[in-house]
Amino acid sequence: MGMTMTQKILTDHAGLESVKAGDLIKVKLDLVLGNDITAPVAIKEFKNIGVSKVFDKKKIAIVPDHFTPNKDIKSAEQVKFIREFSREMGIENFFEIGQMGIEHALIPEKGLVAAGDVVIGADSHTCTYGALGAFSTGIGSTDMAAGMATGEAWFKVPDAIKFVLAGKPSKWVSGKDIILHIIGMIGVDGALYQSMEFTGDGLKHLSIDDRFTIANMAIEAGGKNGIFEVDEKTIDYMKEHSSKKYRIFKADEDAEYSRVIQIDLSTLKPVVAFPHLPDNTRTIDEVGDVAIDQVVIGSCTNGRIEDMRIAAEVLRGEKVHERVRLIVFPATQKIYLQALREGLLEIFVEAGGAVSTPTCGPCLGGHMGILAKGERALSTTNRNFVGRMGHPESEVYLASPAVAAASAITGRISSPEEVV
Amino acid sequence: MMTGRAFKYGDNIDTDVIIPARYLNSSDAQELAEHCMEDLDKNFVNEAKQGDFIVAGKNFGCGSSREHAPIAIKASGVSLVIAETFARIFYRNAINIGLPIMECPDAAKEIEAGDEISVDIKTGAIKNITKSKEHKAAPFPEFMQDIINAGGLINYIKKEQVGDE
Numbered sequence: 001m002g003m004t005m006t007q008k009i010l011t012d013h014a015g016l017e018s019v020k021a022g023d024l025i026k027v028k029l030d031l032v033l034g035n036d037i038t039a040p041v042a043i044k045e046f047k048n049i050g051v052s053k054v055f056d057k058k059k060i061a062i063v064p065d066h067f068t069p070n071k072d073i074k075s076a077e078q079v080k081f082i083r084e085f086s087r088e089m090g091i092e093n094f095f096e097i098g099q100m101g102i103e104h105a106l107i108p109e110k111g112l113v114a115a116g117d118v119v120i121g122a123d124s125h126t127c128t129y130g131a132l133g134a135f136s137t138g139i140g141s142t143d144m145a146a147g148m149a150t151g152e153a154w155f156k157v158p159d160a161i162k163f164v165l166a167g168k169p170s171k172w173v174s175g176k177d178i179i180l181h182i183i184g185m186i187g188v189d190g191a192l193y194q195s196m197e198f199t200g201d202g203l204k205h206l207s208i209d210d211r212f213t214i215a216n217m218a219i220e221a222g223g224k225n226g227i228f229e230v231d232e233k234t235i236d237y238m239k240e241h242s243s244k245k246y247r248i249f250k251a252d253e254d255a256e257y258s259r260v261i262q263i264d265l266s267t268l269k270p271v272v273a274f275p276h277l278p279d280n281t282r283t284i285d286e287v288g289d290v291a292i293d294q295v296v297i298g299s300c301t302n303g304r305i306e307d308m309r310i311a312a313e314v315l316r317g318e319k320v321h322e323r324v325r326l327i328v329f330p331a332t333q334k335i336y337l338q339a340l341r342e343g344l345l346e347i348f349v350e351a352g353g354a355v356s357t358p359t360c361g362p363c364l365g366g367h368m369g370i371l372a373k374g375e376r377a378l379s380t381t382n383r384n385f386v387g388r389m390g391h392p393e394s395e396v397y398l399a400s401p402a403v404a405a406a407s408a409i410t411g412r413i414s415s416p417e418e419v420v
Numbered sequence: 421m422m423t424g425r426a427f428k429y430g431d432n433i434d435t436d437v438i439i440p441a442r443y444l445n446s447s448d449a450q451e452l453a454e455h456c457m458e459d460l461d462k463n464f465v466n467e468a469k470q471g472d473f474i475v476a477g478k479n480f481g482c483g484s485s486r487e488h489a490p491i492a493i494k495a496s497g498v499s500l501v502i503a504e505t506f507a508r509i510f511y512r513n514a515i516n517i518g519l520p521i522m523e524c525p526d527a528a529k530e531i532e533a534g535d536e537i538s539v540d541i542k543t544g545a546i547k548n549i550t551k552s553k554e555h556k557a558a559p560f561p562e563f564m565q566d567i568i569n570a571g572g573l574i575n576y577i578k579k580e581q582v583g584d585e
Contacts, residue, residue: 024563041447041487048574049581067445074445124485124509140487140513142573150577154563188432189479193508222479224508277432364441364484383483385436392440392459 002252004160005227006195009135009249013118021159021256029059030134031112032147033121035103035360036064036075038140039082042122045145054089055151061093061112062086063103066360071367101332101358104128104216104300109332111242115230116249120144120153125300125382127218130227131211132234133248137225158224160195161186162257165202167266172416174310175210176302176380176400179217180271182263184281192222194258197251199229202265208237209306216301217382220278272378272413273398276386284403284415294325294377295408296389297401298356299363302380303331305338307401312344314405314416315351321411326353327362327369353408365389371396378407421540422499422520423549424471427464428533429457431477435489435510438481444488452488453495470497473539475531477503481510487517494519500539502546502557504528515564518572522546524557 003011003018011019013027034042039062046054054060062082067075086094093112100106104125107113115133119126122144129136139153147153163182183190196218198211206214211228218226228234230248238246270284297303297311308330320326328348330336336358339345345355362369363381371377371390377397379389384396397413406416437460439452446452457464474493480503481489490513493501501514504525514521520541527546531537536549544557560568570576 024561037441037444037486037488041491044447045574049577066441072445078445078447122485122487124483126485138485138509140485140490140509140516142487142516143512146516146573146577188482189505189507192479192505219483219509222482222507364436366441366444383434383436385434385483387440387459388436 001256002254004195004255004257005197005229005249005251006135006160006225007157009116009118010155010157019157021157023157024154025157026152026154027118029120029147029151029153030117031059031061031119032144033061033103033107033119033123033126034144035066035123036068036079036082037066038122038144040078041141042144042148043082043085045142046148049145049149051149054091054148057090058092060091060148061107062091063095063100063106065100065102065358066364067366068359069097069357099333101334102300102303102360105303105331105335108132109241109334111244114238114242114244114246115234116247120147124219125216127223127225128212128216128300130215130218130225131208132238133228133230135225135227138219158193158195159258160197161191162260163196163198164200164260164262165198165265166200166262167202167264168205169265169268172270172402173265173268174400174402175206175213177268177271178265179214180273180278180281180398181268183217183221183279184271186221188220188277188279189222191218194223196221196223196226198226203229203231205265207306208233209304212304213301220382270400270403270415272403273384275384275395275397278382278384278398287413290397290413291411292324292378292407292413293375294327294369294371295404296327296362296369296377296379296381297404298329298331299360299381300331301382302401303329303335305335307380308335308339308344311401311405312347314402314420315409316347318351318409318419320352320408324408324411326351326408327356328353329356330358332358362389378404378413380404421538422471423538424473424499426473426475426531426533426535426537427468428531429460429474429476432479432482433476434483435481435486436483438489439486439492444486447488449491449495452492456492456496465496468496468498471499472497473537474498474501475528476501477528478505480506482507485509487513490514490517490519502527502531515567516573518568520568522557524555527555527557
């Protein structure tokens, strides 16, 4: 029986001839990732195992990105703890403030992941790197600890949903709209325990940044991983960013899928997810009159250079609505610098937006833009759960950077067509 | 055999409501337990007694990979979570830290808040004492049962290492 892309990568890393859905296997890891919230718990567990060193100093990445630059003393203590551990173990990929970025934008940018890799990260959005044709999935701190010690992890081999993308999306439809459309269609547990494999002619119209956004939110449909077929754009990206060898695993012709879903990208409209689940979606023309207090543009989902560019295109020469706070946070230092050099940050500041250093802060209600009771945000982040960005009685709406920028101008959720 | 009272919640209980991010500047289990479920159910922390159960619908523990969520539940005294389905990272995390969980759609649907429940984790038998009803959860695969029996993944790895030598 044929295998899916994911099953082929897992087979390879388990040293087996083949696997099938449901098999419990142990696989070798190419990268183990953690952040300032999950790594402290992992390091405590690592010390409990009783080993004196990590399995490979080059294959661990620790990124203090959530409550950084540190928001309070306890957060500073947590980062101090992971910094000291990284130094003690000689971990090569610890990224200090000033070098760092939001982990899921940073890791591919630094060339630490390539097609065919198996990556685990103690952060649910680790599934982002599937955009490059890697098997990449979120796990918890204890799995991270075990991974750091042994270089292995256990998995139940998933079956998969195949998404066949066709057609060219229109000007204001981005990767964010595509993944919100998909989550709206299959639900927040629509891909539970499964892979989401993306293929089809439509891929050629999706930039790598679009693909990162789509793979990033596979977890929002319950997916174990999201993975894209490798094409020339993927190879160009990897060559530009990494010296790592990549390996391309294609699904077999006779691979079995639990579902095959065809999507014509040319028919899609911008999508907004209403509170309090990412599958509570409406197209932009169905939104109605929703006034907002805050707009957040950034995060591991939408803080990349293309996101900055399209937001700036909409905001150029415009002013943020007097009742709205706009916060823009480029996802890495490199993106920040690029946005600065391209004049994008100037556009945001002149429009009346606040530009922040890279941090996960506002997305998870950590710092740098917490919502008060009754406030409403439109955000390019990935979750709109109860209390996600602040007070349990605040509300989060999810959308693309273009819709976010347009809404910052009008003060209510708006299509970019209204303002451009 | 575990016996306790059920706290009942709905579908898609996410890890942000199990333990909000504003408390993640600590990884101390007791400190986390003090805020467990507070954005969803302010009474949980005060009313949960050692041995009680959480019973919920589909996709329990969705969202963030924060292990602080099962840690907070375990430290609040909950002996077992029964759900129709679990989000996959929560499922792994619970097994890895030794918080017992069971997938049993019938039990998850029929058990109501406050019901007195007793569970045999080895056989998967769930008894609703209040309603005089029995349910059966599918047993764990052997490999996961080994992790659970070892008391979590770390102990399991320690044992394995000893075995290798």
